[in-house]
Amino acid sequence: MKIAVLLRPVPDPVEELELSDDGTDLDRDFLGYVLNEFDDHALEEALLLKDETGAEVSVWALGTADEVDQILYTALAKGADRACKLGDDLGALDSRAQATLFADALGDEAPDLILTGVQAADELVGQVAVLVASALDLPHVEVVVGTEPVDGGIRVTKEFWGGITGDYQVALPAVLGIQAAREAPRYVAVSRVRQAQQEGNLEERDVTAPEPAPGVKVVEMRIPEAGEGAEMIEGDEAAAADAIVEILRRAGVA
Amino acid sequence: MSDNVLVITEHLEGEPTEISFELIALGRRLAADLGGQVEVLVAGDGAAAMADRFGGADTVLVVDDARLDGFDPEGHPRVAAAVVEARNPKVVLVPYTSEGMDVASELAARTDLPLVSYCKDVRAADGLAATCQLYAGKIEADVEVEGDRAVFAVLSGAAPAADGMSGGAGAVETVDVGVDLPGRVQALGFTQPEAGDVDITAQDVLVVVGRGIESEDNIAEAEELAEALGGAVAASRPVVDQGWLPKTRQVGKSGLTVKPKVYLALGVSGAPEHVEGMRDAATIIAVNTDPQAPIFGVAHYGWVGDLFDLVPELLERVES
Ligand SMILES: Cc1cc2nc3c(=O)[nH]c(=O)nc-3n(C[C@H](O)[C@H](O)[C@H](O)COP(=O)(O)OP(=O)(O)OC[C@H]3O[C@@H](n4cnc5c(N)ncnc54)[C@H](O)[C@@H]3O)c2cc1C
Ligand SMILES: Nc1ncnc2c1ncn2[C@@H]1O[C@H](COP(=O)(O)O)[C@@H](O)[C@H]1O
Numbered sequence: 325m326k327i328a329v330l331l332r333p334v335p336d337p338v339e340e341l342e343l344s345d346d347g348t349d350l351d352r353d354f355l356g357y358v359l360n361e362f363d364d365h366a367l368e369e370a371l372l373l374k375d376e377t378g379a380e381v382s383v384w385a386l387g388t389a390d391e392v393d394q395i396l397y398t399a400l401a402k403g404a405d406r407a408c409k410l411g412d413d414l415g416a417l418d419s420r421a422q423a424t425l426f427a428d429a430l431g432d433e434a435p436d437l438i439l440t441g442v443q444a445a446d447e448l449v450g451q452v453a454v455l456v457a458s459a460l461d462l463p464h465v466e467v468v469v470g471t472e473p474v475d476g477g478i479r480v481t482k483e484f485w486g487g488i489t490g491d492y493q494v495a496l497p498a499v500l501g502i503q504a505a506r507e508a509p510r511y512v513a514v515s516r517v518r519q520a521q522q523e524g525n526l527e528e529r530d531v532t533a534p535e536p537a538p539g540v541k542v543v544e545m546r547i548p549e550a551g552e553g554a555e556m557i558e559g560d561e562a563a564a565a566d567a568i569v570e571i572l573r574r575a576g577v578a
Numbered sequence: 579m580s581d582n583v584l585v586i587t588e589h590l591e592g593e594p595t596e597i598s599f600e601l602i603a604l605g606r607r608l609a610a611d612l613g614g615q616v617e618v619l620v621a622g623d624g625a626a627a628m629a630d631r632f633g634g635a636d637t638v639l640v641v642d643d644a645r646l647d648g649f650d651p652e653g654h655p656r657v658a659a660a661v662v663e664a665r666n667p668k669v670v671l672v673p674y675t676s677e678g679m680d681v682a683s684e685l686a687a688r689t690d691l692p693l694v695s696y697c698k699d700v701r702a703a704d705g706l707a708a709t710c711q712l713y714a715g716k717i718e719a720d721v722e723v724e725g726d727r728a729v730f731a732v733l734s735g736a737a738p739a740a741d742g743m744s745g746g747a748g749a750v751e752t753v754d755v756g757v758d759l760p761g762r763v764q765a766l767g768f769t770q771p772e773a774g775d776v777d778i779t780a781q782d783v784l785v786v787v788g789r790g791i792e793s794e795d796n797i798a799e800a801e802e803l804a805e806a807l808g809g810a811v812a813a814s815r816p817v818v819d820q821g822w823l824p825k826t827r828q829v830g831k832s833g834l835t836v837k838p839k840v841y842l843a844l845g846v847s848g849a850p851e852h853v854e855g856m857r858d859a860a861t862i863i864a865v866n867t868d869p870q871a872p873i874f875g876v877a878h879y880g881w882v883g884d885l886f887d888l889v890p891e892l893l894e895r896v897e898s
Contacts, residue, residue: 335713337713337714337716337847338868340868340870341713341716341717341870350713350717361816365819419683419693420687442679443679445712445713445714446712446713447695447712448694448695448696448710448712448719448721449683449693449694449695450679450683450693450695450696450731451679451682451683451693451695454655454679454680454682454683454684454687455683455684455687457684458683458684458687458688459687463651463652463760463762463763464651464652464680464684465651465680465763466651466676466679466680467676467679467680467832479766481769482651482676483676483832484590484649484675484676484677484768484832485590485595485675485676485831485832486771486833486834486835487770487771487825487826487828487832487833487834488590488768488769488770488771489768489769490648490649490765490766490767490768490769491765491766491767491768491769492651492763492764492765492766493763493764493766494762494763494764495762495763498762498763501679503832504815504819507821508819508820508821537692538692538724538725539692539693539723539724540692540693540694540721540722540723540724540728541721541722541723541724542719542720542721543707543720543721543722544719544720545712545717545718545719545720546717546718546719546720547716547717547718547870548715548716548717548718548872548875549875553875553876553878554864554874554875554876554877554878554879554880555878555879555880556874556879556880556881556882557879557880557881560883560887561883561884561887561888561891562891564865564881564883564888564891565888565891565892565894565895566895567879567881568842568863568879568881568888568892569892569895569896571840571861571863571879572783572807572840572896575839575840575860575861576839577782577783577807577808577809577839577840578807578896
C-alpha cells in the first residue's frame with residue numbers, strides 16, 4: 325500500500341496574531357509557523373498503518389518556505405519514507421488551486437490512500453481533502469478518527485456528534501480527512517530531525533499555479549474585542565480567587 | 579437562476595438536526611432580502627417520513643433513496659449537487675458539521691460555485707457576503723462573493739432554530755435526480771457512545787480543562803477543585819485525544835452539549851467547535867493566559883492569568 329499525507333504549515337496558534345496594514349490579512353512578517361495539528365494526526369495514522377501493513381508513507385507540502393522543510397524533515401524523522409515539496413514561490417493560492425496542484429502531482433503517483441488533516445484554521449474555503457478527491461474522482465470520508473486495513477479496502481470510523489460514530493468500508497484508492505489518529509501523535513527527538521536534515525532527502529517538483537478562479541474576497545479582518553460582553557476580573561490570583569468565589573456564591577454553587 | 583435559497587438539511591437516525599432549523603431560519607432572512615423562497619433538501623433512506631417537519635421552508639424537496647442509508651459521504655454530495663443543478667438557487671446553505679464537511683466542497687466543486695466556510699453570518703441585501711471565524715475563533719473576517727451565487731458552510735448558532743421550524747408553506751415535492759452512485763463507500767452502521775463514569779450533562783458545576791492543563795498529572799488538581807464544588811471535570815478535545823480523560827468528558831461539536839450553572843474553563847482557548855457545546859451555560863468563567871483567547875468572547879467573567887497560580891488559591895477558599 326502507498327499512502328500520501330498532505331502537510332500544511334499554519335501560524336503557530338500560541339502566538340499573538342496581528343493584522344496587516346490594510347486589514348485584510350495577518351501581518352505575516354514575524355509569524356512563526358507550525359504543522360497544522362490535524363495533519364500531525366493524519367501523519368500518525370499513516371505511520372500506524374505503515375507499522376501494521378508495511379505501507380510506504382510519503383509526505384507532501386506546497387512551497388519552499390523554511391517551515392515547509394522543517395515539517396517535512398520532522399515527518400521523515402518520525403518514519404515517513406519519502407518527502408516531496410511542490411513548487412517554488414507560489415504566492416497565495418485558494419483551496420481549489422491547492423487541491424489542483426496536489427491532485428496533479430498525486431495523480432501520477434497513484435497512492436492507494438491520501439490522508440489530510442480534517443481542516444486548517446487559516447483557510448476560508450477548506451476541505452482540501454474533498455477537493456482533491458473530486459479532482460481525482462476518488463471517494464472521500466471527512467472527520468475520520470481511526471482506520472483499519474481490511475480485504476478489498478479500508479474500514480474507517482467517522483465521527484458525527486455527541487460521541488456518535490459511523491463505520492464505513494471504503495474502496496481504495498480513497499482520500500480521508502483525519503480528525504484524530506487512533507493514538508496520540510508520536511514524538512521525535514530533535515537529534516533525529518537534525519539527522520534527517522543532514523541526510524537532506526527532500527524531493528522537489530516544479531508545478532505551476534493555476535489561474536485563480538473568481539471566488540471570495542476578504543474585505544476586512546478583525547481581532548474580536550477580548551472580553552466582549554465579559555466582565556474582566558483585575559488583579560493577581562488572590563484577587564481573582566476572591567472574585568470567582570463570590571461569583572460561585574451568587575450562582576448558588578459555593 | 580432563481581432568487582431562492584436552498585438549505586441542505588441533515589438528520590441522524592430519523593431526526594433532523596438542530597442546525598438544519600438554524601439554517602432554515604437564516605435562509606428565511608436571506609430569501610426576504612433576495613425576494614426569493616426557501617427550499618430545503620431532505621435526502622436519505624426514509625427521507626419522506628421527515629418531510630412534514632420542515633414547515634419553516636416554502637418547499638421541501640425530498641430525495642428518498644434506499645441507497646442513501648445513514649449518511650453516505652459519496653452519495654449525499656452527489657444528490658445535493660444534482661438538486662442544485664436542477665433548482666438553480668442563488669444561495670446554498672450547508673451545515674458546517676461532520677456531514678457538511680463531506681457535502682459542501684464536493685457540491686461546490688461539482689456545480690462550480692464558490693464556497694465560503696466557517697460562516698457565523700451570511701448576508702444578501704447588497705451582494706452576497708459573510709462573516710467567517712478563522713484561526714480557531716481568534717480572527718473574524720468579512721468576505722464578499724465575487725459572483726452572484728455561492729455555497730456557504732455555516733457554523734452552528736448563526737440563527738435561532740426556533741425561527742426555522744415554522745412560517746413557510748412546507749409544500750412537499752418528491753424529486754428524482756437519478757444520480758449515479760459508484761458505491762465505493764459502504765455504511766456499516768452507527769455506534770452510540772458508551773456511558774461514562776460521570777454524566778457531564780447532568781452537573782451543576784463543570785471545571786473544564788483545555789490544553790493549558792499541560793499534562794495528565796495536572797488533571798488531579800482540577801478534579802480536587804471540581805469535587806470541592808460538588809461538580810465534575812470536563813475537557814476540550816485535545817485533552818481527550820491525548821487519552822488523559824475519556825471521550826464522555828468532551829464538550830463540543832463532536833462531544834457533548836452541556837448547560838451547567840457554572841462552567842469554569844481553565845486553559846481552554848474557545849475554538850468555535852468547543853463553544854458550540856457550552857455557550858448556553860448559565861455562568862461561564864474563563865481563565866486563560868492569553869488576553870486574545872476567544873473564550874473571553876463567550877464568557878460572562880474572565881481572568882487573564884495562569885491557571886496553575888489560580889487553582890490552589892481557589893481550592894483554599896472553597897475548601898475552607
Ligand atoms: C470537526 C471538528 C470537531 C471538533 N470537535 C471539538 C469538540 O467537540 N470539542 C473541543 O473542545 N474541540 C473540538 N475540536 C477542536 C477545536 O477546533 C480546538 O482545536 C480545541 O477546542 C482546542 O482545545 P483547547 O482550547 O484545549 O486548546 P488550545 O486551543 O491549544 O488552547 C489552550 C489554551 O490554554 C491557554 N493556556 C496555556 N497555558 C495556560 C495556563 N498555564 N493557564 C491558563 N491558560 C493557559 C492558552 O492561552 C490557550 O488559549 C473540533 C475540531 C474539528 C475540526
Ligand atoms: N497548502 C497545503 N499544503 C499541504 N497540505 C494542505 C494544504 N492545504 C490543505 N492541506 C491539507 O488539507 C487539510 C485541510 O485543510 P483545509 O481544507 O485547507 O482546511 C490540511 O489539514 C492539510 O492536510
